[in-house]
Amino acid sequence: MRFLAILSICLFVGFLGNAYAGDEVLAEVGPYKLTKKEFEAQLEAAPPQIKMIIAHQPELKKELVKRWVEISLFALGAQKAGLDKDPVVKRQIEEATKQILAQAYLEKEVLGKVKQQVSDKELRAYYEKHKDKFQEPEQVRARHILIAVPQNASKKEVEKARKKAEEIRQKLLKGADFAKLAKEYSDDPGTKEKGGELGFFTRSQMIKEFEEAAFTLKPGEISEPVRTPFGFHIIQVEEHKKARQKSFEEVKEKVKEEYLTQKQQEALEKALSELKKKYKTKLNLENL
Template sequence: MKFSAYSDIKAVFIAIVAGVILAGASAFAKTVDKTLALVNNEAIMLSEFDKLAGPMLDSFRLRGAEMTAEEKEKIRKRILDDMIDKKLLAQEAKKQRIAVTRREIEQGIDQVKKRFRSEDDFRDELKNQDLTVKAYEDRIRQDLMVMRLIKNNVEAAVERPTEKEAAELFEKIKKVDAEKIAKDDKATDDDKEFAFIARLLAREAQEKVHARHILLIVDKNAPQKEKLEALTKIRDIRKRITDRKSFEEMARLYSEDPGTKDRGGDLGYFTRGDMVPEFDKVAFSLDVGKISDPIFTDFGYHIIYIEGKRAGRELALDDVKNDLLDFLTQKKATKKYEEYLSSLRKKANIKINPF
């Protein structure tokens, strides 16, 4: 269990920027360009800004979220602030002559390429963004330099929290009313963070099941013949497993769930309510080592194998101490990072033009 999902170090923004080739769509490439900000005489152009801001604002619209002009302005300001911070960090990394190896750059690019179906798709996206391979390598190099700068100047300065601090946080979280905070418009960021952790602790304390499954995808509105063919096939797969074939091996061969197929159908541990009701009911009723009969959900036909179970329990400090220590470390790192950025901003000459 990790608590970092709510309070991430802002440096993650830096770490992934190189991987988002490309957050922008080519539709933004034809923006009438102008200088949006100057950071120590280095320009941030409107076209660069639009490549980040455009898709983000579009994602809100696609989810049907109505944003006020004030909310849009806040998002745009945050994006520009992040771009300024990234520019300052890149300048400081260059000033400190931070070096990265050719091998590190290649590894960074390889990580990005994994998001594409082929090398051609990757190069097509570079072309769509008017980027040469060399220009993209330079971007990767700069982002790796910034990551190393942060490691040297921020992470190295963070003190590991004590077990006493973890114990105090544990006691504080036990008293948090997460539901009340969720309804409180005046709740502080710390309140919301504690509520988030309290919900995770409550979830961790619940009964859990560790299951594997094999899925044959069938639309719930498919013709009866198609459903019967899938049911016949999954019954045959189940019989082969009961005849001493490995569930894990059969999942790799036949499951159509792309998220678990390569892991032998492994879903890990989950609590009640994590899965669709039909799946949930069967998984929690089976004994360890047992295989379910085929069940039908909105996804298709499944068979389920139970790897293990954990009874619900009251959590003790030792159950979550390491996670709490990691959380406190991250909080301290976030504070150090913000202090470091603040020091760079104070020394910088920053000019922002109207949008």
Template sequence: MKRSWNFGAGAIALAIVLAGCQGKPGQGGAASGGEVVAEVNRTKITLDEFNKEVEKVPPMIRPMFNTEKGRKDFLDDLILREVVLQEARKQGLEQDADYQRKVADFKRGALLEMVLRREVEEKTKVGDEDVKKHFEAHRAEFKTGEEVRASHILVKTEEEARKAQEKLTQGADFASMAKDVSLDPGSKGKGGDLGFFSRGQMVPEFEQVAFSLPAGKVSPPVKTQFGYHLIKVTKKKEGKPQEYEEVAAHLRQRLLREKQKAAFDSWVGGLKTAAKITVNEGALNKGIEKGPSEASEGAGPAGKGNPHKAAEGKKESTDKPAGK
């Protein structure tokens, strides 16, 4: 058992150290000051450098390298990395076009990360009072087991949505219209029925309307990233109210994301307004291959017009999976 554990720790350390090579192109080989713990062909590895590399290790496995053997194993892997880097330089790979492109990509990414941290993350905070105030003002939203069953009609433009709404007002059948005109291939065959879903499963704009509508009512046009929806709530399951302590952590993260998105949109909007931007649509559209996929135009990623969050392809792990 002990021998297996040592092998696992070494493998983890090696993977982390080699990942350090890939994550920061052009780095390595120059000592950063402090007592020297090793030297590889006159290139020094200092204690400061060693400790900084250990700090990059995930906290849960960092204790592995807080023993004499663990530190020696980790240093051996740093030496291995330096040997490989020196061989790469010896082969002239620093002048390779692919390497230079990767360095440029890394620099752009680092700059973007830094400016977003400065202009968005550091300027948006959510305090305890903000969380409590939102909870008290929206207590009805915080229920466990609350579900809604709804159908929808998805169209491309607001004008199309208004026309469909007018026909419904005049007595048209919702399910029949969904089968005829909805762009959501996943629900149109079922008359637009999405089944039951709980909070957190749909994109925010859709969810807000669906949970606020009385059963049997049809919403005005609702805009999401997929187009314009007419939403009809068919059934509701009341949930059990949650206490503040049950939702505070998740609510804080949600409010922070919303605040950061608003700050980002405002900041980037100002930059775009101030910038001189020209777009050559003729050149942009050259080479477009037209095919069967155009039949689902406007229906969202991969032809999906379903407003489930999973269709967005970029939601946090706290979100629930797509619906039933």
């Protein structure tokens, strides 16, 4: 119940009236009306986690409407008791109103206008100027079999592990299935059951010794046993992609996201500057 109360307040605070004209009314309390469109608009504007909860429990919608009724009743009760005249409550209402107005101003007069003004020409210009940010680095897709060696292993243990790795390598060179041997011999719990599959990775994502070996192999080649702090690895590269420049069409959405963020930050700073000139501002931080 407490969760529902919090959820309903999150959705409906500031929306106790002004229903959409000509819409179905879901609930009515005194002067307040909750319409279907208003209710759905609030659900659509809810945070992702709340949307997910409601999607999995659609029956909560009825409970939320009931909570809206309760909030409306309590609001009317507070007005009847004169609490809207209480200095503390009045201050809280002023602060809440200020935050709602500030958010609306930002969305409609500052940030929203930037979205409407962005053109493909601007996005292409931003892409050309920042091409280096939209490159696909060199990468390889590989498998490996790990023969683990403890950090405090003796020379005899190290040699035993190296010998085992070499024996497995010879089987592979004779045509044995890499994935099958990985499942049988690998000591890497993260890839063992996947046949040693590591997927694609770029430089600097792996330990130096492993990286150097993987990026020098040609597709299909099998490495000598490669020593790392984890032990001996036998690596097979399946695919090698060279670094390339991504086209504008490929990264258009990412370009738009970055460009909008930059333009919105500029618009925000400009709006603040203009408002500071228009309205007197005074800070007394020393009083903190």
